[in-house]
Amino acid sequence: MSEHVLIVGTGRDFPARIRAAHPGARTTVFCRLDSVGRVRAPGENARVLGLRDDAPEQEWVDLAAAVHARDPFTRIGTFGERNQNHYARIAEALELTAHSPDTVHLVHDKQAMRARLSEAGVDSTAGVRAADLDELRAFVRRYGLPCVVKPVSNSGSAGITKVTSESELAGAFARADDSYQGLAHTGVLVEEFLDGPKFSIEAVSEAGEHQVVAITAKFSDPASFVELGHVTPARLTDEVRDEVHAYVGAVLDALGVEFGPTHSEICLTEKGPRLIETHVRMGGDEIPALVQDATGVDVDDCAARQTLGESVLPGILAMLAEDRPARCSAIWFAALEVTGVLDHVGRLDEARSLPGVTEVRLLAKPGAEVGGLTSSDSRVAFARALADTPEEAARAARAAVEHLEFTLKVSAHHDQAI
Incomplete structure (x- = not known):
């Protein structure tokens, strides 16, 4: 029987990845009605079904079961945060391999996560x-x-x-x-409050074995905690790196993570690493791209192939063991203090041509209301860069962002360049 993968959520580019990774595979997408328009190339799926935002969880399960009875699913996957509870319940009902509802609950409910880690003796925050x-x-x-x-x-x-x-x-x-x-x-x-430098840890698990792929240094706004930059790999001693690897493995064991990519955020305190939060998904903020630049490991590809039941850990270990030139990859985001309507962004080509810069992308389109830093969605652009050291990569990405010129309409008769 050919593979038929149920993807809960829009799936971004993963439906196409899955079909490409396994010729003949078909995909069905279940998502919220307000997200249907974000499903890419919807006609390439076997079907796309949307449910209201307030639809009860059992309705998601019942609809999946109805399709399954007519056109059985062989696999299930989800690649974002928003629909993981539905994904876990559907998988449980249809007896498909997925993260358990308990694991999904623990990574979403931070109080429950804290209690579980404390019970396991992993983290007493x-x-x-x-x-x-x-x-x-x-x-x-x-x-x-x-x-x-x-x-x-x-x-x-x-x-x-x-x-x-x-x-x-x-x-x-x-x-x-x-x-x-x-x-x-x-x-x-x-x-x-956890005091110390912050890092994110990208790992891939398989059959209960956890492999850290990269440790990324984080630069956050001290007031809002919104992340303004990342650099991979972080500059750490071998001793600290080993401590972080062991700690994250213990966290994932305590939360019942058996497989798949995880994105964990930690603080290195005077008492050692302490967890801020963890997620059973890839990192955001283009972190998978930074990781691939620095290590050669394509975490997104691993997620797609694991969804199809493939083993990816041997390939990851082989890639990490390769003798590669040391490369560091960084990203920096632009955020505006002045509130207004974005009118124009200048000096884009100049920013893209700066040494080491690999990408400059706008996150807000002209006509969008911008200003302030309340969440990750407040950021208006980013730049990525490669260099030989973490410090050089971060400086190059930040220089590209600072090179951009933003013009806002702040009133009917006054424009302001930022």
């Missing part, structure tokens, strides 16, 4: 769900300031606040008490 402002104040009385207030389930650094004074608690609670990009609203979490 304090964090509790706060139902109201009084519970936030009670946490501060017990653990002190600063603390971090954020949504229990979030993405894109939305709704996160570092609180340094009790007077900031009310505003922080209001920002966190919301949903983001369709992720279920599950409440507000308050955690102790």
Whole structure:
């Protein structure tokens, strides 16, 4: 029987990747109605089905079961955050290989994640769900300031606040008490503040074995926590790198991750690595491209082939063992403080021609309202660059972004160049 893969969510370019990786494979896409327009080349799928945003989970399961009865699925996959709960429940009902509902719940519900890691003796970072402002104040009385207030389930650094004074608690609670990009609203979490440099760890798991592919240094806005840059590989000693590898493996074991790509964000504190959050998906912010530049490993391709049941770990290990020239890859994002309507972006060609720069891309189109830095979606452009050291790569990417000139319409009679 030929492969028939159910992809939950739009899947970005993964339906095409899967069909290309396995000639004769067919794909069916299940997504929310508001995302149907983002399905690429919809006619190349066996079918594309959309459900309302408020459709109950059982409706997703029932619809998948109805299609399965007529045209059986052999595999299931999802490649973003938004629909992972539906994916896990469908897979469980149809007995298809996928992350368990428990694992998906743990990576989405940060309070549950904290509890599981504490029970496993992996990470003792304090964090509790706060139902109201009084519970936030009670946490501060017990653990002190600063603390971090954020949504229990979030993405894109939305709704996160570092609180340094009790007077900031009310505003922080209001920002966190919301949903983001369709992720279920599950409440507000308050955690102790982790002090130290931040990193993301890209790993691929197979049959319960975890292989770190790359460690990426993160540069974030200190107020909003929105990420402004990344560089792969991070400059770390072998001893620290080994400690991070072992720690992330223990985290993934505790959360029940058996296979697939993961993106974990950690802080290197005085007490060692501590988890900020983890995800059972590839990293965002073009991190898979940085990883491929630096290591040769195509994490997206690994995700597609694992969805088809292929083993990818031997190939990853062979690639990482190759004697490759040392290359560092970086990305830097542009964010605007002034609020207005984007009118024009200048000096793009000049930025693209700067030494080491491999890509400059706009994230906001003329006519879009821009300004402020509230989430990853607030950023308006990025540049990527290659160099021999992490510092040189980061400088080259940042220089390209700073070379761009943004013109905003801030009133009916006044334009402002940024």
